[in-house]
Amino acid sequence: MSKIFILLLTLLFSSNVEKHQQSESATTYYFIRHAEKDRSNKNDRDPQLTEEGQKRAQNWATILEDVKFDAVYSTPYARTMQTARPVATQQDLRIDTYDPRDLYNSEFQKATKGKTVLVVGHSNTTPQFVNAILKNDKYEDIDDSENGALFIVKILPDGSITDRVEYHN
Secondary structure, eight states: OHHHHHHHHHHHHHHHHHHHHHHTSOEEEEEEEOOOBOOSOTTOSSOOBOHHHHHHHHHHHHHTTTSOOSEEEEOSSHHHHHHHHHHHHHTTOOEEEOOTTSTTOHHHHHHHTTSEEEEEEOTTHHHHHHHHHHTSOOOOOOOTTOOOEEEEEEEOTTSOEEEEEEEOO
16 A cells, blocks of 8 residues: 555656646747748739748758757648648657737747747748747848748746847758
8 A cells, every 4th residue: 555655656746847847948939931932823822832942841851850849830821831841740740730810829838838849930920929929029021032041039947038040041
């Protein structure tokens, strides 16, 4: 009986320690804009990636292969999903969608706290998402010809935030 009690206490304690460690971990977001899209049909509101865009999406998987992601998020559009897919596939993760009109809401914050997350968006939503986390309008919309910007935002356990932008063209 006492062995069972000790085992239960051990399991309970280790579970609480794991939850505490997760809440005390930094949250790191990697933000990218979708790769090059097909612009041949001006009326297509949900275009696919071009061949060049498919190559860039694969290149993102190579660039980010050493990052262990816990989650991948994308807007529900073909071009963003296709950009996210190589990283998600490489890391055996599903792609969760987010509403580009409701960035960094409390549900998203709770789901990603203490995790490392890839977020794929658009020329306007990507910097807006970063700005929402920073609580500062630091970044403007990405130029329409720029598909190689990588924004990295880290929220430390003490609440301080670091951010940087890298260009992979």
